[in-house]
Amino acid sequence: MTLRERAAWPDATPPARTFGGSRCAPSTSPSDRLGLILVSDDREIMTWEIFGEASRALAQQVADDYEPDMILSIARGGLLIGGALGYALSVKNVYTMNVEFYTGVDERLEVPRILPPAPDFVDVSHAKILIADDVADTGHTLRSVQQFCEGKVAEVRTAVLYEKSHSVVKCDYIWKRTDLWINFPWSDKDPVARRDWSVKDA
Numbered sequence: 001m002t003l004r005e006r007a008a009w010p011d012a013t014p015p016a017r018t019f020g021g022s023r024c025a026p027s028t029s030p031s032d033r034l035g036l037i038l039v040s041d042d043r044e045i046m047t048w049e050i051f052g053e054a055s056r057a058l059a060q061q062v063a064d065d066y067e068p069d070m071i072l073s074i075a076r077g078g079l080l081i082g083g084a085l086g087y088a089l090s091v092k093n094v095y096t097m098n099v100e101f102y103t104g105v106d107e108r109l110e111v112p113r114i115l116p117p118a119p120d121f122v123d124v125s126h127a128k129i130l131i132a133d134d135v136a137d138t139g140h141t142l143r144s145v146q147q148f149c150e151g152k153v154a155e156v157r158t159a160v161l162y163e164k165s166h167s168v169v170k171c172d173y174i175w176k177r178t179d180l181w182i183n184f185p186w187s188d189k190d191p192v193a194r195r196d197w198s199v200k201d202a
Helices: 003-008 048-063 079-088 140-149
Strands: 017-019 022-026 036-039 043-045 070-075 094-104 107-115 128-136 155-163 173-177 181-183
Touching: 048 079, 048 155, 048 173, 070 079, 070 140, 079 094, 079 128, 079 155, 094 140, 128 140, 140 155
Parallel strands: 043 181, 070 094, 070 128, 128 155, 155 173
Antiparallel strands: 017 022, 022 036, 036 043, 094 107
């Protein structure tokens, strides 16, 4: 939707359209600054444009309520939102923790596994940390990272693009709630470099 199209529908619901084979419908979420979302019968479709708007909206939620000293991104899905939040919140200390849980579409390990190297928190006992990830699905990955941080820092909060109703962690900052599988633009295509463990949408 162009800026002109958005301006044409300031107080009304724009008509549904099609885009890339998916239906483009008006959003009912107050956090959706685009005014529309891409939907299919069984999936949320996030595009790069929607990601840009969503990351800014999520950053604003955080900025209105919290001033983190560090952002801890959960790889791989949380890398992009962690970086976007780092720029938007003027936080240079952005770290990464690699947690393996999903192995395919709705396929996962029994428990999340933190892969080395783990962050070496030194002299951060007074720091406020924001954990960033793309989605809180079961919430077990986020909980494992929260537990890793316990006793090492002053405060921990969580920010995600999407949260599902069955997540064991209720995040502090959420762009949208959904119970559908989500297509992210960075993982909805086959990898360019194929490896034995490579999967799409994981």
